[in-house]
Amino acid sequence: xxxxxxxxxxxxxxxxxxxxxxxxxxxxxxxxxxxxxxxxxxxxxxxxxxxxxxxxxxxxxxxxxxxxxxxxxxxxxxxxxxxxxxxxxxxxxxxxxxxxxxxxxxxxxxxxxxxxxxxxxxxxx
Amino acid sequence: xxxxxxxxxxxxxxxxxxxxxxxxxxxxxxxxxxxxxxxxxxxxxxxxxxxxxxxxxxxxxxxxxxxxxxxxxxxxxxxxxxxxxxxxxxxxxxxxxxxxxxxxxxxxxxxxxxxxxxxxxxxxxxxxxxxxxxxxxxxxxxxxxxxxxxxxxxxxxxxxxxxxxxxxxxxxxxxxxxxxxxxxxxxxxxxxxxxxxxxxxxxxxxxxxxxxxxxxxxxxxxxxxxxxxxxxxxxxxxxxxxxxxxxxxxxxxxxxxxxxxxxxxxxxxxxxxxxxxxxxxxxxxxxxxxxxxxxxxxxxxxxxxxx
Numbered sequence: 001x002x003x004x005x006x007x008x009x010x011x012x013x014x015x016x017x018x019x020x021x022x023x024x025x026x027x028x029x030x031x032x033x034x035x036x037x038x039x040x041x042x043x044x045x046x047x048x049x050x051x052x053x054x055x056x057x058x059x060x061x062x063x064x065x066x067x068x069x070x071x072x073x074x075x076x077x078x079x080x081x082x083x084x085x086x087x088x089x090x091x092x093x094x095x096x097x098x099x100x101x102x103x104x105x106x107x108x109x110x111x112x113x114x115x116x117x118x119x120x121x122x123x124x125x
Numbered sequence: 126x127x128x129x130x131x132x133x134x135x136x137x138x139x140x141x142x143x144x145x146x147x148x149x150x151x152x153x154x155x156x157x158x159x160x161x162x163x164x165x166x167x168x169x170x171x172x173x174x175x176x177x178x179x180x181x182x183x184x185x186x187x188x189x190x191x192x193x194x195x196x197x198x199x200x201x202x203x204x205x206x207x208x209x210x211x212x213x214x215x216x217x218x219x220x221x222x223x224x225x226x227x228x229x230x231x232x233x234x235x236x237x238x239x240x241x242x243x244x245x246x247x248x249x250x251x252x253x254x255x256x257x258x259x260x261x262x263x264x265x266x267x268x269x270x271x272x273x274x275x276x277x278x279x280x281x282x283x284x285x286x287x288x289x290x291x292x293x294x295x296x297x298x299x300x301x302x303x304x305x306x307x308x309x310x311x312x313x314x315x316x317x318x319x320x321x322x323x324x325x326x327x328x329x330x331x332x333x334x335x336x337x338x339x340x341x342x343x344x345x346x347x348x349x350x351x352x353x354x355x356x357x358x359x360x361x362x363x364x365x366x367x368x369x370x371x372x373x374x375x376x377x378x379x380x381x382x383x384x385x386x387x388x389x390x391x392x393x394x395x396x397x398x399x400x401x402x403x404x405x406x407x408x409x410x411x412x413x414x415x416x417x418x419x420x421x422x423x424x425x426x427x428x429x430x431x432x
Contacts, residue, residue, distance in 0.1 A: 007319035008407040012340065040303040047295035048320045049157055050303045 005046050013048055017056035019091055025065065025076055026084040035075045036066060063087075127190060129154040129276055129307050130175060135184035137170055144170040146331040147184070152309065152324070154275070157302045159318040159339075160311045162328035163416055168311040169209065171328070172280050175309070176201055189275065202229070205269035205277040209284070211261060213253045219264055220249035226268050234271040241267035245293060259290040266297060277301050278309045283317065295321060315409040327412065329419045339408065346411055347384040350402040351377045351393070361396060364388040368411075369418035380406065380414035 003020045005013055024030040036042070039057060043050035057074055060066040065084060067077040103113045128151035137145040144167045152158045160168050173179040174186045177197020186193040188200045214222060219242060227235035242249060245263040247256075256264065262282065269277060279298070283291040291314070298308050298321055312318050318325060319339070326336040335342070349363065352375055360377055363370075365384035370377070386403055393400055406414075 005320070008316055008409065010405045010407060012343070013320070040300075043299045043303055044296050046320075047292060047299055049323060050299060051323060 003042070003046055005048055007048070013052045014056040014059070017042075017046075017048075017053060018059055021056070021060055022065065022084045022087045022091070025080050026088040028081075030076050032076050032078050032080060035069070035073050038073055126153055128152055128187075129189055130158075130309065131185075131187040132171070132174075133185050133187075135171075135174065135181045135186055137167075137174065137179070137181050143331045145174070145181070145328075148328075148331070148333045149184075150326060150333060150336050152307065154307050155302070155305045156323045157298065157308045157310065157321050159322035159325045160309070160328060161313075161315065161318065161325060161412055163330075165330075166328040167331045168328055169280055172206075172278055172309070172311060175278065176204065176206060203272075203274060203276070205272070205274035207262070207265045207269045207277075207279045207282050209280045211265035213261065213264060213268075215254040216252065218250055218252050219247055219256070222253060222264065222268065223249075223271070226271065230272040237273065238267050238271035241270055259286050262286055262290065263293070266294065270297070270301070273304075274306070276307045276309060280311050281313065282310070283312065283314055291317065315412055319408045325408070327415060329415065334415065342411065343405070343408065345382055346406060347381050347386070348404050348406040348410060348414075349379040349381055349384065349389065350404075351379075352399055353377060354399065358398070359396075361389070361392045361398060364392065369414035371414060371417050378414070380411060380418075 003017055005016055007013060021030070021036065030036070036057070037045065039050050039053045043053045046053070057066060061068070061074065063083065064077055065080045065087075066074040069075045100113070103116075108116075130152040132148050132150050135145050135148045136143070148167075148171070160171065162168050170179065174181055175188050175193055177193040177200055180194045189203060191200050193200055214225070217225060220239075223235055223238040223242065227238065239249075242264070245267060247260050247263050247267070251260075253261065253264065266282070277298070279294075283294050286294070295317060298310065301308055302321070302323075308321075310318070310322070322339050324336065325339050325342060327334050346368070347365070351360065353360065363379050363381055363384070365381040367379055367381055369380040372378070384403070389401060389403075392398075
């Protein structure tokens with residue numbers, strides 16, 4: 001699992017980690033039962049504060065995406081793929097909403113906006 | 126938990142310059158603490174006082190429960206320190222300087238030094254004087270970490286280093302922090318601080334204007350940009366604590382703590398002002414706003430004080 005962190009883009013780092021774990025599980029990059037790196041490993045790999053990684057993992061545990069395996073660390077929970085696909089949808093929805101707001105502020109109509117979406121969607125032409 | 130570093134009403138003056146002006150703060154063990162500020166803001170002075178390389182004119186500095194003016198050697202034998210431009214014996218080789226330094230520390234130092242040197246990919250048989258700036262910095266870091274210090278002090282450790290070496294420094298800091306030890310970092314690399322720091326403190330001309338957990342500082346600080354329609358329009362009263370207020374042409378920019386966004390929108394609507402742009406600033410935006418605010422001579426210093 002490769003995470004990419006941008007500390008300056010306004011999204012808290014723990015949230016960026018949470019999102020990327022969610023995406024990795026939704027895409028099948030991380031499989032049920034597979035271990036995620038330890039806090040220390042991931043913090044060193046990403047060069048971010050270990051407390052930040054710990055917080056991201058804590059929230060993923062609270063939502064039932066990661067589950068502790070006794071003595072060996074955290075692994076992807078059996079119900080995680082469904083939750084993560086749902087989670088991915090929510091994250092996407094947020095981003096679409098923010099683009100829609102931007103389009104409205106720029107005075108675009110729904111038709112114009114959908115034209116942009118169709119133009120960007122490779123197979124819809 | 127007793128603080129690992131404690132500044133109590135510390136003042137240090139050089140001639141007419143107040144390098145530190147009644148500075149008080151504490152650092153909890155296990156924290157990555159980052160000290161930010163302009164050049165000449167007093168950061169290096171604060172570090173020298175911690176290590177007992179200099180004494181305060183008034184106030185006290187305690188490190189690991191020891192008064193740094195009374196017990197400088199005890200403190201220096203325990204902490205790890207990488208100076209801005211680390212002085213090393215030029216004529217020794219990388220291996221020799223590790224062996225030489227191990228004489229000042231309990232056993233185990235040299236093995237740890239060698240492990241770090243190998244991890245940093247520095248050739249042990251090379252003379253110090255032949256090393257590049259990045260290699261020298263790595264040697265200094267390995268020397269400062271050989272005794273696994275409870276407190277690692279880094280004075281602008283990554284300035285002038287290439288991206289790969291900077292990354293290795295960051296990883297080392299994270300490693301130290303993961304082991305529950307404390308890192309004190311003075312830096313101008315705001316984006317690096319933003320990755321690794323638990324707590325940030327900002328020094329402006331010797332005064333401590335902010336000390337806070339980074340995530341709280343970022344969450345509670347908002348940037349408001351308002352384009353005024355013409356020069357006669359009076360800017361609105363901002364509902365929140367204004368840390369900095371800088372005009373950019375027709376645009377007014379405020380850095381605000383605990384902004385009441387709903388109230389601001391109401392105020393703007395009621396006084397027929399355009400709606401403000403409200404965004405979450407990153408650490409660099411916050412720091413720049415404070416530095417700019419401070420340069421504006423007309424405003425009182427107290428206006429930027431957070432705590």
